[in-house]
Amino acid sequence: MRLTRRTLLAAAGGLLGATGLAACGADEAAPARPTPTPGSPQLTLGFSYIPDIQFAPFYAAHALGFYAEAGLDVTLRHHGGSESLFGALEAGEEDLLVASGDELLQAVSAGSSLLTVATVYQQYPVALIVREESDIATPADLRGRTIGTPGPYGGNWFALLAILESAGLTTDDLTVEYIGFTQQAALTTDAVEGVMGYLNNEAVRLEASGIPVRTLTLPEDAALASIGLNTTTALAERDPETLRAFVAASLQGIRAVVDDPEAAVELSGAYIPGMTGAARDDARATLEATIPLFGDASGRVDLERWQAMAQFMAGADLLEGEVDATTAATNDFLP
Missing domain, CATH: 3.40.190.10 (Periplasmic binding protein-like II)
Structure with a gap:
């Protein structure tokens, strides 16, 4: 699907209409949002926070049909306030999770079999x-x-x-x-x-x-890796092509948000309850501050930074045991 304001707003209008909210001026001639075909691999993407504009790239990938076009049936799931960060991922209730690399490294040091497969924020936030x-x-x-x-x-x-x-x-x-x-x-x-x-x-x-x-x-060379796409090593080994398709579609979502932030705010209204008036203005300001964090939106994992992070966190007594950072992050699933 070509990324234009028409397609972004069409998706926003369709979603808002489906949820009983006011449409956002969608162009009736714009293409309809693709839906998953029967039998598509089903994935649940977890978010470590309540619905928020910071997750706009994934709302966009869902709303614009990037996941569906990739042959995926993706469910979005936001965590509750007292929920364990990686609990649902490790229990198989989620297949992927948007969370910080440093916290994933802590979990790996404690024995979790988790893996970062793409970077979302290239700058530490x-x-x-x-x-x-x-x-x-x-x-x-x-x-x-x-x-x-x-x-x-x-x-x-x-x-x-x-x-x-x-x-x-x-x-x-x-x-x-x-x-x-x-x-x-x-x-x-x-x-x-x-x-x-x-x-x-x-x-x-x-x-x-x-x-x-x-x-x-933080200094540019600071040894901390930020928000990324994380999964289990079991899924990475079992279904690498599905994972690769998911990562590619998610990166499309990031680029769509960067290309048209205003339209991204509009379509996100279907995913964020009560995002009207002042709340919409707040979301717009938050997204404006978020976009620079995406960097080049390539998803590339800086493996040298991960190795430095493991050394830094170990030295600061932030890890429970020794960990090989090269087993906790990879670029193998980037498009």
Whole structure:
């Protein structure tokens, strides 16, 4: 299917109509969204979060029929708030999962047989966020400061450790406050001097609330791999062609979003409950901040970065055992 605004909006209109929502001005002459043919391989794609515009590439691949055209019948499944990150994937309730490579490496170090088969975010999405007028300008400026992060886990924690390492610092050189997911309130009330947060989440929310901020992102050579497409080694060995088709269709979805973000916001409304008015404006701002994270949208896994990440995480005592990063990520399934 040719990627044009007509086809994107046609898919949005068809989906919104099917869910009883208002159509988005779809062109009646645009081609209908392909549907899976009977007998197509069935796959369930999991998301580690509630419905959100950050998953727009996969909504687009589903809505525009890229999965169907690839001969796949794909179900999208969002996780609940207390659900284990890799639990459904390991239990066979999901076939693929959109999640971070560093967390997958932790799971592999604990004995899970999981594999990253494509990179979604080429840039690590977590940064140190400070007020615009802050005198914190470089990682070295963090000595003696008070920084807030949700806790000693996940991408926010990993990124903080990486930023500190780049300046030759450790958490002993500053005060780290565990603030839960209250970054906006903590920075707004000056409870801390900076917070760890996502470029396409907390940084966007702070700006939208009228708090001008700056971000200190990870160094380009930082040894952390971000959001990717993950599966089990069992599926990769059992059905490589199906997996390869899925990856190719998902990358089409990323490119469709990059080509026309506004149309991607429209079609995502069928997947995200209540995305109207101010919520739609928020989604648009979030997607604008997300698109640069896709990089060249090639899906390529930087295997050298993965090896460096294994060394970094082991040195930071973030892994439960030794792990060979070359067995946890691959480019073998890219188109």
